[in-house]
Amino acid sequence: MNGNISKKLTMVAASASIAMSMTAVAAPAMADDAPNVPVGTRLAAQANPAVQLTSLTYSGQVVVPTPEVKQSALQALAQQAGAAALSGKIAQDERSIAKYVFQHMAANPNAYLRAAGPNRSLDAEVGGLCTGWWVTPDGYMVTGAHCVETGDEELSRLFAQQALGKFNKEDAKAVLQSLGDYQTDEEIVKLATQIFVTFNGTHLKIQGLQKSLSVLQSLPGGGVDKTAKPVPAELVSVGESYPGKDFALLKVNGQQNLPTVPLGDDADVQTGDTLYISGFPGLVTNTPFFSLESKLDPALTEGPYNAKRATQTGVPYIQTQAPAYHGNSGGPVFSKNGKVIGMLIAGSVTDGGENTESQTFVLPVSIVKEKLNEKNVKPSQALTSTRYNEALDDYFRHYYSQALPKFREVQALFPNHPYVAKYISDTQQAISSGKDETPSSILPWLLIGGGVVIGLVIVVVLVTSIGRRRRQAVPASSFPAQQGYGGAVPPPPWAQQQAPSPYGPPGGAPHGYRPPQANGGCPPQHAPQEHQAPQPQIADLERELAELRRQLGNRPSGQ
Numbered sequence: 001m002n003g004n005i006s007k008k009l010t011m012v013a014a015s016a017s018i019a020m021s022m023t024a025v026a027a028p029a030m031a032d033d034a035p036n037v038p039v040g041t042r043l044a045a046q047a048n049p050a051v052q053l054t055s056l057t058y059s060g061q062v063v064v065p066t067p068e069v070k071q072s073a074l075q076a077l078a079q080q081a082g083a084a085a086l087s088g089k090i091a092q093d094e095r096s097i098a099k100y101v102f103q104h105m106a107a108n109p110n111a112y113l114r115a116a117g118p119n120r121s122l123d124a125e126v127g128g129l130c131t132g133w134w135v136t137p138d139g140y141m142v143t144g145a146h147c148v149e150t151g152d153e154e155l156s157r158l159f160a161q162q163a164l165g166k167f168n169k170e171d172a173k174a175v176l177q178s179l180g181d182y183q184t185d186e187e188i189v190k191l192a193t194q195i196f197v198t199f200n201g202t203h204l205k206i207q208g209l210q211k212s213l214s215v216l217q218s219l220p221g222g223g224v225d226k227t228a229k230p231v232p233a234e235l236v237s238v239g240e241s242y243p244g245k246d247f248a249l250l251k252v253n254g255q256q257n258l259p260t261v262p263l264g265d266d267a268d269v270q271t272g273d274t275l276y277i278s279g280f281p282g283l284v285t286n287t288p289f290f291s292l293e294s295k296l297d298p299a300l301t302e303g304p305y306n307a308k309r310a311t312q313t314g315v316p317y318i319q320t321q322a323p324a325y326h327g328n329s330g331g332p333v334f335s336k337n338g339k340v341i342g343m344l345i346a347g348s349v350t351d352g353g354e355n356t357e358s359q360t361f362v363l364p365v366s367i368v369k370e371k372l373n374e375k376n377v378k379p380s381q382a383l384t385s386t387r388y389n390e391a392l393d394d395y396f397r398h399y400y401s402q403a404l405p406k407f408r409e410v411q412a413l414f415p416n417h418p419y420v421a422k423y424i425s426d427t428q429q430a431i432s433s434g435k436d437e438t439p440s441s442i443l444p445w446l447l448i449g450g451g452v453v454i455g456l457v458i459v460v461v462l463v464t465s466i467g468r469r470r471r472q473a474v475p476a477s478s479f480p481a482q483q484g485y486g487g488a489v490p491p492p493p494w495a496q497q498q499a500p501s502p503y504g505p506p507g508g509a510p511h512g513y514r515p516p517q518a519n520g521g522c523p524p525q526h527a528p529q530e531h532q533a534p535q536p537q538i539a540d541l542e543r544e545l546a547e548l549r550r551q552l553g554n555r556p557s558g559q
Contacts, residue, residue: 037396039336043276044300045392046338049259049419050134050385051278051298051331053216053285054143054250055230057127058155060209062163064200065115067171069178073112077101098184102191109199121207124163126155129286131279131298131331131344132215132250135263135372137382139255141215141233142368143330144345146241148213148248160201171196215252216296220415223422224296237375243311246345246363247371248330257414260382261332264339266366269318273305275362277322277344279331286327296418298331309361318342318362333362341365384414395423398437400430 081100085092090100105112130147134140150158172192176184214230237249269275278298285295303322310316322333324347333342341364348359372379391406404427410420430436 039274040276040300040302042392042396043334043336043338044278044298045419046385046389047133047261047278047300047332047334048298049388049417050261052132052134052141053228053280053296053298054130054132054141054147054233054330055127055214055216056130056148056150057125057212057214058150058158058209059123059125059212061121061207062124062159063119063121063205063207064164064167065119065203066117067113067175067196067199068116069175070112070114074101074105077104077112080104095185095188098188099191102188102195106191106194106198109195110202113195113199115203120167122163122166124159126158126162128158129280129282129327130329131327133278133330133332133340134258134260134382135379136377137256137258137260137380137384139252139258140236140372140377141250141252142332142343142372143248143250144241144343144363145239145244145246145248146345147330148235148238148250149241155206156201156204159206160197160204164197164200164204167200168193168196171200213250215250218296218416218418221411221421222416223418223420225293225422227292228296236377237371239371242346242361243315243317244313245315245367245371247343247367249371249375249377257382257384259385259388259414259417260380261334261385262339262381263365263369263379264335264337264341266341266364268335268337268339269305269341271305271307274302274336275305275318275320275322275341276300276302276334276336277320277324277328277331277360278334279324279328279344281325282327283325284327303360316364316367317345318364320360320362322360324360340368343368382414384410384417387413388417388420391423394438395427398430398435399439400427400436401438403427404431 078097078101081090081097084090084100085097090096128147130143132141132143132147135142172189172195175195176189176192213233213235215233216228217231218224218228219226231252233250233252235248236251237247239245239247278300280295281299284290284299301323303320306319306321308316309319318333318341320333324331324344328344329346331344332340333344335341342362343365344360345363346361369379387406388410391403391410394400394403394406404424407420407424407427410417411424414420
């Protein structure tokens with residue numbers, strides 16, 4: 001190939017390569033130019049789909065005996081009250097004497113009441129709500145052990161508290177009437193009711209007890225704005241309740257593409273780091289003031305990692321000041337990078353049983369992994385969550401046109417997704433409002449630019465090659481007309497002795513030369529004919545184009 005042409009092609013190709021490289025380097029910087037989204041905002045958006053409300057329900061027939069007053073014991077108590085009034089220990093009015101009697105009965109109901117017939121019974125159902133989170137796309141869920149099992153003593157207390165209200169009120173009314181004309185008020189009625197709360201709870205029996213576990217999931221396509229339905233869950237594994245390894249593993253069958261959260265390591269966090277707890281506080285789920293739709297949204301709280309603790313049996317726990325409440329139990333606890341570093345299990349309470357925000361305890365993720373490994377369950381990231389997180393990244397950067405197809409893919413993967421429908425609607429509205437900041441794709445321009453460069457190269461080659469051949473060719477008008485050679489004089493000696501050309505037949509005329517014909521006549525029969533071989537000019541051009549293609553094909557990748 002001609003040296004000048006080669007040099008020009010090299011310069012053009014280098015220029016194109018530099019231009020493409022500069023464009024390619026600039027693009028990622030644009031994609032990373034995202035708004036400063038708070039850690040908690042992004043983390044809640046990513047984790048909430050995998051955090052679910054769990055339900056433990058016990059049902060059965062509650063049986064309690066009819067109470068009967070021990071008259072002798074009650075008369076002795078009444079005399080004791082009278083003596084206290086006469087001695088000045090209490091006031092001598094009837095209300096003060098009645099209050100003295102009921103306070104002593106409530107302190108020890110069995111001293112003044114006995115179980116008598118007939119037995120009374122009613123069908124009852126008690127239970128509680130906790131928090132769980134998906135660790136595999138096919139339905140394995142982690143939660144706390146105390147969220148899936150209740151001891152006998154605690155179960156009796158729950159049934160007595162939640163199912164015996166009717167009996168307790170009836171019994172309190174009866175004993176007040178049996179005591180005669182004592183003046184009663186709200187405090188006296190409350191004391192009398194407490195007597196039978198304790199007595200009936202002590203003598204309660206449960207027959208035909210049944211237990212069920214379920215996860216509350218949204219209806220297909222509904223999200224948290226639709227009524228949730230309980231989906232039965234199977235108990236696969238359960239450990240010891242706090243202060244043991246308070247872990248339980250559930251399995252919901254028939255699931256696929258469930259959103260999940262990734263597991264981290266204990267070493268991901270240390271004292272002073274901020275921890276984030278996701279879950280369903282009972283102060284929301286157990287109150288009648290909030291709608292069911294509202295209750296399906298997990299709450300996110302945060303607080304510092306205070307210290308690493310261990311129980312007397314050697315079970316590790318993390319102490320944190322991130323607030324948590326009844327119902328948060330079993331919820332995942334995250335580091336700032338969005339990975340689970342533990343599970344919320346317990347919190348300190350006051351003497352009255354109220355939660356305090358100063359002490360919350362987290363079971364480390366190493367225990368969670370240990371228990372999962374015992375059942376050969378391998379945590380895995382769902383494609384649903386991968387696409388959803390990618391879409392959220394675009395959404396928070398205001399790349400709405402880029403986020404929309406990803407959100408739609410998530411909806412196709414998992415129609416029950418509780419949040420994606422709302423994100424699709426919000427994204428479409430943002431696009432319609434002109435808020436989309438998605439950068440234009442550079443790929444079409446790279447392709448167009450590359451095509452233009454190659455086209456220019458070919459044009460340069462054609463023009464340069466043709467110009468060079470024209471300069472090499474000798475115009476016919478430069479030879480004077482002569483006689484012979486088919487009615488004109490023979491051609492010059494150099495034309496008669498021409499060496500073989502690679503572009504034409506041996507002995508042919510120079511490329512582009514054709515002897516002049518007298519009077520416009522036909523060439524002599526012995527003259528070379530055009531149809532006998534390709535024109536040397538065309539063959540020469542084809543060869544240079546082939547060489548150009550070879551050089552372009554041998555360029556290093558990325559140019």
